[in-house]
Amino acid sequence: MATQEMTFTKGALDKTAHAGGAATRYRDARYPNLYLEVGARSKTWRYRKFWKGQNFTETLGTWPQMTVIEAAQTAAEINTQVEDAGVVTKDARPRGAGEITLREALEQHVTQALDPRQRKISEETAAGYASVMRLHVPRWLDMPISDITRQMVNEKIKAMSNIPTTASSLLRAVSAIYGTQLAYRDDGYEHDPTYRVKGYEARTRELLFDEAKRWPALDAISKVPNLTRRAAWLALLFTGFRMRNIRELKWSDIDFDERMLTLGRMKNGQKRTFPLSDIAVDVFRQTPRTHDVIVFEGRHYNKPITGLRQIDKDGNDVNNGGVLRPHDTRHLFSSAAAKAGLSGPVINWMRGDITIMQGAAGRYMHDLGSHADANAIAEQIVAKCAPETPLAELLTGA
Secondary structure (H helix, E strand, C coil), X not given: CCEEECCXXXXXXXXXXXXXXXXXXXXXXXXXXXXXXXXXXCEEEEEEEEEXXXXXXXXXXXXXXXXHHHHHHHHHHHHHHHHHHCCCCCCCCCCCCCCCEHXXXXXXXXXXXXXXCCCCCCHHHHHHHHHHHHHHCHHHHHCEHHHCXXXXXXXXXXXXXXXXXXXXXXXXXXXXXXXXXXXXXXXXXXXXXXXXXXXXXXXXXXXXXXXXXXXXXXXXXXXXXXXXXXXXXXXXXXXXXXXXXXXXXXHXXXXXXXXXXXXCCCCXXXXXXXXXXXHHHHHHHXXXXXXXXXXXXXXXXXXXXXXXXXXXXXXCECCCCCCECCCHHHHHHHHHHHHCCCCHHHHHHHCCCCCCCCCHHHHCCCCCCCHHHXXXXXXXXXHHHCCXXXXXXXXXXX
């Protein structure tokens, strides 16, 4: 195959034509080792180099889907591999193999297998993705990702209208998997069946009582029969943390002398240390120490407590008709902080929010809270709850 010289400009590339027979090959002296092979149906970019007695050839992509600059950059990267190691890093799949399955794409998404720049996925999130797809779209898992269409995704999400929260979770999982393929693959992959598929609006979870009146939180918590679970409820209320953070707490995270608590991994994966109120410190001191590592050990040895449920005014777990849910404690903590006169950024920081303040300024804010702030919040919580049981008795289980 003879090689013809040309200048790789858009106009010239559009006009290149197949001369019949074997593909016509073109090169531009400005881009070493980069060739355009024009066949009857396509125009293909290829890397070609003879190096230390070996011929190296690699298909890069097609024009116009891959631009001249993209092709040249890719050829330069491959050339570095050849000259440094004498090899070209190729896809492990055999030539002509089909597209990977959704199961394989999920594995790539949660293990950073495609690129070290991928965001690290927690084990809990990975398990959640696998579970929701195994339960609701098991057939998709063994399908090539290119065979899953937008119509399939859209119809599935509409069919799950009776479980909108789960439907939105499924859509987020599938969208995240395809987003990883789009962001980190180098073969021009562009298929995303979740594009513009709409999930369901998040439900607004109102408090189960009138916040303007006396809060029944402490009265309900005081009647929780299990002391460890009661202490976990109190920790939620007087720290404003998420249930996951409370479940994962270790005794080594708490510095009783400095009255500080460190969360090793928040929702955004970051580590942060918080000041504790005197009441919160007392809660942790009085928590039954049944395990040397886990603060709130559950019913099963060596395992933390399972997620707390909604409780009624008598401290019993219920599905409906209760007065307090675990996430409600974050609402109450925030309201108490506002009543104590704390600013928005301080409140966000104290309860472990990812975003302390919108804009660049929020990224430069650290260590905003203090023990005085934590105590002020705790005082407001006690004042609004006005518990029937004295706090000292509530903590000791008397």
